[in-house]
Amino acid sequence: MPTARWPAAACAAGNRAAIFRRGLRCRTAATEGDMLPRLRLIKPPNPLGFALTVSVVYAAVSLAWILLSDDFIAAVARDPQQLTLLSKIKGVLFVLAMTIGLGVLVYRLACRRAQLANALLAVREDGVTGLPNRRVLEEALADRCTQTHGSADEFGLILLDVANLTRVNTGLGRSAGDRFLRAVGERLHGLVEATELVARLEGDIFAVLLRQAPTEGRVRGLADAVAAALATPVEIDGVALGVDAHIGLARAPADGNTPAQLLDAAMHGLQAGKRTGRRNTVTTVSAYGGNAREPLEREGALRKAVRQGALEAWLQPVVSLASGQVTGAEALVRWPRTDGGITPPGEFIPLAEATGLIGDITAFMLERVTDWGARWHRRRHAPITLGVNLSGLDLQGDGVVPLVRRLLAEHRLPGQFLMLEITESRFMQDPHGARDMLEELRALGVRIAIDDFGTGYSSLSYLHRLPLDCLKIDRSFVHQASRVSGRRTLFGAIASLGRGLGLTTVAEGVENLADARLARDLGCDALQGYLVSPPLPAATFAERYLGDTPVAVPAITALGHTPARVAGRHR
Known part of the structure; x- marks a missing residue:
């Protein structure tokens, strides 16, 4: 056991007294709760009562010794010289007896004090490092x-x-x-x-x-x-x-x-x-x-928002490069602030994942999307596919598949109009378990997309074996790709990979016509970004894009017609 890192001292804090003794240890693994009964057991007796007891015993023994020994010496001694010798022996024996008794008493007191100090140290000292606890x-x-x-x-x-x-x-x-x-x-x-x-x-x-x-x-x-x-x-x-x-x-x-x-x-x-x-x-x-307090307050506010349904699902349209029409949308969660602003997802999604709230948020988004998708599907000739993002925790749990199955049945929405999006980095946290879950979801007719492709470290062998329908190319490769040759090369390589695997390819983060034209020329099927529209509240999205007659997006139709490619992998 190491030497304690705090000096011998006596200190008082209020009515508490703490004894610190260098080198004293209680060599047990007892906790503070275990030590308190022991402290009561070794509590010294009442000081006044103890002192009176010792004094009475000392006086009784001394008087008895004096009276009895003097009578004994008087009866035994035959001359003055022998009387003197016996008196000296009596005195020596008395001193020896009192010394032994006092030594035993002091030893017992010292042991008691050592036990008390040792027990206090066990309560106040870390048993591994010898530091204060x-x-x-x-x-x-x-x-x-x-x-x-x-x-x-x-x-x-x-x-x-x-x-x-x-x-x-x-x-x-x-x-x-x-x-x-x-x-x-x-x-x-x-x-x-x-x-x-x-x-x-x-x-x-x-x-x-x-x-x-x-x-x-x-x-x-x-x-x-x-x-x-x-x-x-x-x-x-x-x-x-x-x-x-x-x-x-x-x-x-x-x-x-x-x-x-x-x-x-x-x-x-x-x-x-x-x-x-x-x-x-x-x-x-x-x-x-x-x-x-701020992190805890933010967590509490997020829990309240989730419980009271204060979060909102906004939709960003996905436009076909073949027809120029909106064929889908990605649902994005938004957290309105009391001042009328919106809390960015990057500020609360990591908190939701760390606190376990992400599962509730995913369930909320799926409920909203399946409800909207079913209503729009029943009233529109060309229904759209709505996408919802899954987190890494969603992939590790076992609640997503039953939830999706129940929601599709309740809202009577065909599974092909729901797309679940996962990022490659989240998939690679548990590729085998994620693949099994995606297979179950695919069996329900749900479409599967790899989101933000190119930003993680996925294995191409896993990518080939996954039940995928769509590959969404991350905006870091798309933004300004028409001007930066390195991005254009990577953009083209990823688009070619998607085509080779028979996947629908979507270019994310498109903000200008030049990048949209490049996406078309590289063979992408659709695009998503602020060139078309930012994320919109559901009511605004429906009013703008879901009329009785399909609406073409002018910015995309201006690019010119390109032949459509069959979407999705044939299975």
Whole structure:
């Protein structure tokens, strides 16, 4: 067990007394809850009662010894010289007896105090690293918050997450992982001043309490010091291990004035650093625009919007390059703001995936699309195909197929007028499981599209075996492809791949006539983008494109006629 990283001291906080003893350990894995009954069992007796008991026993033994021994000596001694000798022996025996008794008493008291200190250490010290634990950190934070309340004094809290601990535990075992954590704790302790506290919060997370104001210069200096210290590999069982860490910083009182608020703020800073992929750098919540409550408030608002049906499904038309008419649309989720604006999907879709709300959003979009598709199908001679995006979590779950089957049956919509779109990167997370699900969906008549093709790392062998109908070429290859030769080459290669596989090819992100003309010349079947229309509310979309007579899009008809190619792969 390592030596504790906090000095011997006695401190009081309110009515609490904490004893810190260097070198004392409780060699068990007991939790704080387990230790409290033991603390009650080893609680010392009442001091006054204990003192009176000892005094009475001492007085009784002494008086009995004096009275009995004097009578014994008087009866035995035959002359003054023998009386003197026996009196001396009596005194020596009395001192020896009292010394032994007092020694046993002091030893028992010392054992009791050691047990108490040992038990307190088990409650307040991390058993792996020897550092203070969360309880000590929260008490120190509370004391510091009390000291600085109402003043201009500032202090800071740093949380450090050792990102590669799981890999160490898996590859070398938990014993090696414990030694790895001890080495990290020792390095952190060596970086800070004696007045600052280094603690192990939980699992792979360490905390550093900066008792002085964490100025920008000091934070940067600490970040550089942490990065330099952690850059040196730690050798465990002959293996040189790097230390990958994400670091979050909270400042008081700017980010909070209670221990819970500061811990939350530092944790949100840490998570913000994780999202950016930055390693061994200090990240604050304010650096990413917001306070510690903002992510939780946004999550709560999104949950409320999903529960109350406040989200909206907008439609962006897909136009056939052969006829110039709208033959389909992609449904895109929108989250209206209270100020009349729209929250971009890029701001809440990752949050929905992280919190598990994406499944509810997918169900909402499928419900809307199948309802609209069925109503439009019944009133229009040339019905359109509506597309809905599936997330990676949708592909990993088992609820999409039953949901689609139920919705198609309830709304009496033929499956061929529903297209489910997946990105190649999400498909490659579990290609075998995703393929099985797509086969089941295809059996319902649903069409399948690969969305944003070219931005991921899909295997062409998987692409060939998938039950696909449509390949949508990402806008990064289409936008300004008529002017940039490199994009034009990649655009043409992807379009040729789609044709070779017998798939309908759709060019996404088309914004000008030159790119539309290039898409036509490269053999694409359809296009989608702001040249035709931005995403529209469903009512506006229906009014503009779904009249009794099919409406041709002027911008596309101006390109001229091109022969239509059979859409989809023959099976």
